[in-house]
Amino acid sequence: MENLAAAEQSVERLSIDDSIEYLKANHSQAIKLDDRDGYEGVIVDSDMLVDIARVIRDELGFDYLSSATAVDYLGEGDHMEMVYHAYRSSGGGALVFKAQTDREAAEIPSLVSVWRGADFQEREAWDLYGIRFPGHPNLTRILMWEGFEGHPMRKDWREAYYEEEQKPFDSRWPGGHVHRAEEKNVFGKNVSYPPDIDLNRLMDTSEEAVYQSLGLGVDIERIMDKDGFETNELVVNMGPHHPSTHGVFRMLLTVDGETVTSLEPVMGYLHRNHEKIGERNTYLHNIPFTDRLDYISSMGNNHGYVLAVEQLMSLGRKYNPPTYRCEALRVMMVELSRIVNHLWAIGFWLNDIGAFFTPVLYFIQERERILDFFEAVAGSRMMCNYMRFGGLFGDLPERIKSVSNLTNDRVRDYNTMQFLTEMINERIPRTIDELEVLLTQNEILIERSMGVGILSAEDALNFSAAGPLLRGSGVAYDIRRADPYSIYPELDFDVAVEEEGDMYARYRVRVTELRESVRILKQILPRLESTQGESIWADGKPGAYAPRVPHGESYGRVENGKGELGYYIVSAGGRGGSSNPWRYHVRAPSFINLTPLGHMSKGHKVADIVGILGSIDIVLGETDR
Amino acid sequence: MDLNLQEVNATEFPVPVELENNIAITSLSQLYNWGRRNSMWPMLFGLACCAIEMIATASSRFDFSRFGFEVMRATPRQADLMIVSGTVTKKMVVPIVRLYNQMPEPKYVLAMGACASGGGPFKEGYNVVSGMDKYLPVDVYVPGCPPTPQALLYGMIALQRKIDGQSIANGDDVPWYGEGPAEPTPVPVLGPDIIDPRQMDMIRRQAESAASEMDLLGQRELPALTQLVAAKVETAQAAVAEAGPVDEDALSVVLPTGGTPWAEAEDIREKRRLRALARKALRATRRTAQTEGE
Structure with a gap:
């Protein structure tokens, strides 16, 4: 018995390669190595997928499904593929496994029974790729509306403003003439209709379908309450225009009195087709688009994307890793973004639970100064577009312009390093102290948030929660430590974790992370001083405008303010590589963190839902992409 | 627009000495506009990235309350101004039009940023509406991605200047001062793709003609259309080449009325200019009449 337990434990600690060997040894009939050039992991037989997934989760210990996404290999093998990245919550790299299916009748068994975190991701794959998932409890469209024609991410589906497969378009470059997309569209608008459209009998079924997924219909349902009185269960609609949904997010609640009995998130109101546009763009084109995903912390988004592409580029021959100064600057920018993000998240969470706007105003003070710094360095306050493959847009300027006080102050001229030192050593810690004094022991805050919205550690892992939502549930999983990147291994900081799993725990995690970020920044400052004058580019000059990226796949992930931000990129060029990604997928923490929202909200009052x-902290640019 | 007490007191109406500088006399339009422009309440309504800069504009560093945009209201029924702050998607345009219909008149729309003005970086996306003005009348466009708070403030002040120029008396300027109730904007329908009910006839016509011409629609193959256009251009070019050197008069189109399109356009422009001048002159005479009234 003990031997068996020991053996199981050792299986749980197998390295990635050994895990694949273990799978091959035990399930040889269902497993095939993925030997395509630049690919990793295994290809699992579709019929056996659920069983193999259970083995991967239970026997091998990969208990965290980070990303599940589809790829359309039209012309590159003519099949659809689901790609899964599973991790161990104790840390380490990914076990990548894939399932392939025919393009025409695409069907892959659902993994919701193994990882509930696959729920929304499979719905997304159905919506955008038209892959059916037998066994999925609610396989409806998630980003587009029910009734939309076609599955837009398929390679042979073309948008109304289609011009060419890949940029740069011939019409713009090198010849170059200006035209408007409307001129080439029959309807003069961004629309296209099927030939059999019947305008006389036009039905908007999108709303109906949304309500049907609640299992209630639109009508009120009569139920008996516990005292035997007949009462009504109501459907309440919150959003997409609602001040507390942090953008154009929508929740459908069924309530019994004030108590929520079920909650269904409805999204897609800001689905602006990052991925389709990203596959037309060149690699470099995509960097400014990543800014607009999580628009509170654009630097972090840049970092994840740049890491993913650098991983691919490192497969090629001509690749130099970024210099030390470049890495230090990247980490500094990302940590400053994290501070902005958490201040913003805490402030708006307080808005939601009743402290309307006053705390935010205090937090925005520090945010504005950090934004001044970003503006001086990158040229834009919010959309920094700062990182490049193998380098950065530019080094720190000598002097920057900012204010010391937001109201009634003139613009002052600062030495950049002095400005940073003052901000990191004095101003930000002071803001955090102020925040803690006023809030952490605040009785109203504690009353409102303790014991509300509980998510247990097992559930958090199973739902693929990430970031403060996961760490607030007692899982010490921070990618900066679990699967380190950049210069994080040499930096001294702790992973913030709280056990309770309620709203208050998430607040505490954020506050601790603010302090840890300051701790990291304090270590970065001397590194910046000592590397003064070093180039930010590997070979001393900026990288190519249109780099050719070698054939293969990569998954670059970073710990962003809201959680694990991953980019799955496939380069499907010939031998020389490609200048446009074949697949560009964003594993958005805000999107996947919403999966447990219904589970967490059940039994709470309507006022607690907001x-x-x-406390999950979502941003819609990233949720809907 | 500041009310200059010296100026407004210079009136033909006798004002008792003890009330001088306590009474202001002006036109109803000016008074009304002065009140309106300084109490424009925006709707608390954020769409995308621009919303964050809108919040920054509302908070202490920039503070649009200083200019009369006092407080943001979450309900459209208490709002005068809709700041469309971000990318308008096909799925979202339906609620936006509904919100707009719920706003009381007079109401204004400010398109903040590149996306709301014309689709911006996401214009080619299949779920993106290329500009709010495809569905709602937009009063001010603020460029930028996202616009800085300063730019948004400038746009809002531009809106105030626009209000200053409006008159209760003139129903052409502002639809809601005209006669009869204003029509609500029809809500778009989410079918196989978004459908604007106002354009049903056009869509039907285009669909029919395209289907009859070469069964284009439904293939979603725009290259086929570009080929068609290219073929037409080619035949036209061939015809031109055959005809030899071009005589400009021969090319001119003659309208049923006898003029050419551009002459007619110029005509309209000239008429419009004269009308504007006349209106300006009228206003000037009124103003001098007021000041000379003493």
Whole structure:
């Protein structure tokens, strides 16, 4: 018995390669190595997928499904593929496994029974790729509306403003003439209709379908309450225009009195087709688009994307890793973004639970100064577009312009390093202290948030929660430590973790992370001083405008303010590589963190729902992409 | 627009000495506009990235309350101004039009940023509406991605200047001062793709003609259309080449009325200019009449 337990434990600690060997040894009939050039992991037989997934989760210990996404290999093998990245919550790299299916009748068994975190991701794959998932409890469209024609991410589906497969378009470069997309469209608008459209009998079924997924219909349902009185269960619609949904997010609640009995998130109101546009763009084109995903912390988004592409580029021959100064600058920018993000998240969460706007105003003070710094360095306050493959847009300027006080102050001229030192050593810690004094022991805050919106550690892992939502549930999983990148291994900081799993725990995690970020920044400052004058580019000059990226796949992930931000990129060029990604997928923490929202909200009052949503901290640019 | 007490007191109406500088006399339009422009309440309504800069504009560093945009209201029924702050998607345009219909008149729309003005970086996306003005009348466009708070403030002040120029008396300027109730904007329908009910006839016509011409629609193959256009251009070019050197008069189109399109356009422009001048002159005479009234 003990031997068996020991053996199981050792299996749980197998390295990635050994895990694949283990799978091959035990399930040889269902497993095939993925030997395509630049690919990793295994290809699992579709019929056996659920069983193999259970083996991967239970026997091998890969208990965290980070990303599940589809790829359309039209012309590159003519099949559809689901790609899964599973991790161990104790840390380490990914076990990548894939399932392939025919393009025409695409069907892959659902993994919701193994990882509930696959729920929304499979719905997304159905919506955008048209892959059916037998066994999925609610396989409806998630980003587009029910009734939309076609599955837009398929390679042979073309948008109304289609011009060419890949940029740069011939019409713009090198010849170059200006035209408007409307001129080439029959309807003069961004629309296209099927030939059999019947305008006389036009039905908007999108709403109906949304309500049907609740299992209630639109009508009120009569139920008996516990005292035997007949009462009504109501459907309440919150959003997409609602001040507490942090953008154009929508929740459908069924309530019994004030108590929520079920909650269904409805999204896609800001689905602006990052991925389709990203596959037309060149690699470099995509960097400014990543800014607009999580628009509170654009630097972090840049970092994840740049890492993913650098991983691919490192497969090629001509690749130099970024210099030390470049890495230090990247980490500094990302940590400053994290501070902005957490201040913003805490502030807006307080908005939601009743402290309307006053705390935010205090937090925005520090945010504005950090934004001044970003503006001086990158040229834009919010959309920094700062990182490049193998380098950065530019080094720190000598002097920057900012204010010391937001109201009634003139613009002052600062030495950049002095400005940073003052901000990191004095101003930000002071803001955090102030925040803690006023809030952490605040009785109203504790009353409102303790014990509300509880997510247990097992559930958090199973739902693929990430970031403060996961760490607030007692899982010490921070990618900066679990699967380190950049210069994080040499930096001294702790992973913030709280056991309770409620709203208050998430707040505490954020506050601790603010302090840890300051701790990291304090270590970065001397590194910047000592590397003064070093180039930010590997070979001393900026990288190519249109780099050719070698054939293969990569998954670059970073710990962003809201959680694990991953980019799955496939380069499907010939031998020389490609200048446009074949697949560009964003594993958005805000999107996947919403999966447990319904589970967490059940049994709470309507007023707590907005607080629970605020404590997850979503941003819609990333949720809907 | 500041009310200059000296100026407004210079009136033909006798004002008792003890009330001088306590009474202001002006036109109803000016008074009304002065009140309106300084109490424009925006709707608390954020769409995308621009919303964050809108919040920054509302908070202490920039503070649009200083200019009369006092407080943001979450309900459209208490709002005068809709700041469309971000990318308008096909799925979202339906609620936006509904919100707009719920706003009381007079109401204004400010398109903040590149996306709301014309689709911006996401214009080619299949779920993106290329500009709010495809569905709602937009009063001010603020460029930028996202616009800085300063730019947004400038746009809002531009809106105030626009209000200053409006008159209760003139129904052409502002639809809601005209006669009869204003029509609500029809809500778009989410079918196989978004459908604007106002354009049903056009869509039907285009669909029919395209289907009859070469069964284009439904293939979603725009290259086929570009080929068609290219073929037409080619035949036209061939015809031109055959005809030899071009005589400009021969090319001119003659309208049923006898003029050419550009002459007619110029005509309209000239008429419009004269009308504007006349209106300006009228206003000037009124103003001098007021000041000379003493």
